[in-house]
Amino acid sequence: MRQVVIPRAGGYDRLTFETRPEPTPAADEVVVASEAIGVNYADCVVRMGLYASARKYVGWPITPGFEFAGTVHAVGASVTDLKPGDRVFGVTRFGGYSTHVTVPRHQVFSLPARLDMAQAAGFPTVFLTAYFALFELAHPRPGNTLLVHSAAGGVGGALLQLGRIAGCRTVGVVGASHKVEAARALGADVVIDKSREDLWRAAERAAPHGYDVVLDANGVSTLRESYRHLARPGKLVLYGFHSMLPREGGRPNWVKLAADFLRTPRFNPLDLTGDNASVLAFNLSYLFERRDVLAESMGRLLTWLDEGRITPPPVTRFAFDRVADAHRALESGTTVGKLVLVP
The missing domain is CATH 3.90.180.10 (Medium-chain alcohol dehydrogenases, catalytic domain)
Structure with missing residues (x-):
């Protein structure tokens, strides 16, 4: 082989x-x-x-x-x-x-x-990640508003589709104009193109009272504002830190990485309690040995796939x-x- x-x-x-x-x-x-x-x-x-x-x-x-x-x-x-x-x-x-x-x-x-x-x-990886983030951690209710970063990517697109199944209103964020239609096709009710407009002003227009769930794989570039734009109560779900890593060259910029690490918000339990907000995070690679989680998640995903509810x-x-x-x-x-x- x-x-x-x-x-x-x-x-x-x-x-x-x-x-x-x-x-x-x-x-x-x-x-x-x-x-x-x-x-x-x-x-x-x-x-x-x-x-x-x-x-x-x-x-x-x-x-x-x-x-x-x-x-x-x-x-x-x-x-x-x-x-x-x-x-x-x-x-x-x-x-x-x-x-x-x-x-x-x-x-x-x-x-x-x-x-x-x-x-x-x-x-499997994108849909299992999206499923765990949304249904195992966030537990959104029908009518909730979700903010999905990187909405035209694999996990972001899966989140938009699963958000629709959950009966939620979804606001997708993309980083380039050629990704807008892709996010709309996947079910985003609102698409924010942050290459053409201010992300957080647009996010506030789309949900003046905040977001019930924000799903963020960017890390330091959006983490603080993602938390600030939660409704109360609200949940911030983290599954990556992409903005800390290079867009070209293939090697980390260690100075930038260290600076971003220092700028990454630390969430104090006392503040979380006072803010009536939750911060949740996970890494899918630790979950493959959980047969119960894997079987249930994939079973539901394959049923929705067979029914044509996800693509x-x-x-x-x-x-x-x-x-x-x-x-x-x-x-x-x-x-x-x-x-x-x-x-």
Whole structure:
């Protein structure tokens, strides 16, 4: 099998390829021959050496990647409900950038009829992230108003669709004019193009009494104002810190990173109580071992997919050998939807 291996933290040149023997599954494992591999911003953070769970679970060298789609290549002795040739997709805690991925059985799902391989490979991470943020943490009520940053991205687009299912009014924020229609198509009731208007003035016009839930993966660039624009009570849900990281070059600016770290708001429990507000955060990579959460979340998502209530994000395909180009494009902030590697 062939896989991407990052020997140590760095830029795009750290994305090297190695050929290794095909894996043999343990009793409860499935080996999938990948036909498409999802690319996520977290993979770029892994490459830079800044992803905490990558250091905790793997270290260096590491093969990034959280999601894949393909055909079953082999199954372990205790796996009786899948066989070689079955079309599947799934999630993995790292190791996804490979022509063959080995995972526990509970992390693999039958390929939905509505999705091709590339769409399926780009589906689980963004929708599981959005589902956990909205339904496990925020618990919005019908009629609530949500502010969704990065609304034309993979997770942002999933949040807009799930917000519609929850009966909420959604205000999406995009960073470029070519992303406005994408956010509208995904269900945003209002779209703020922060490249053409002041973000927070527009946010106040859209929700004069504040937002019941704000979903923010930007970090320091918006975090303080996101909290300030909550309704009372309100919930701020964090799932990333993208604005602390580079848009080009592929390497962190350590001076900027340190300055942004110092500028990042610290939320005092006494202030939170007085403000009648909540700040919630999570990292999806820590949750894959929670079979109950994964089964329930994916079960509901696949039901909504089958009913046509959610649609996969638009996909841009990159050949496997162009993994560096995929990272470069994703970090630029200009992409819409998901990027997928095709072995």
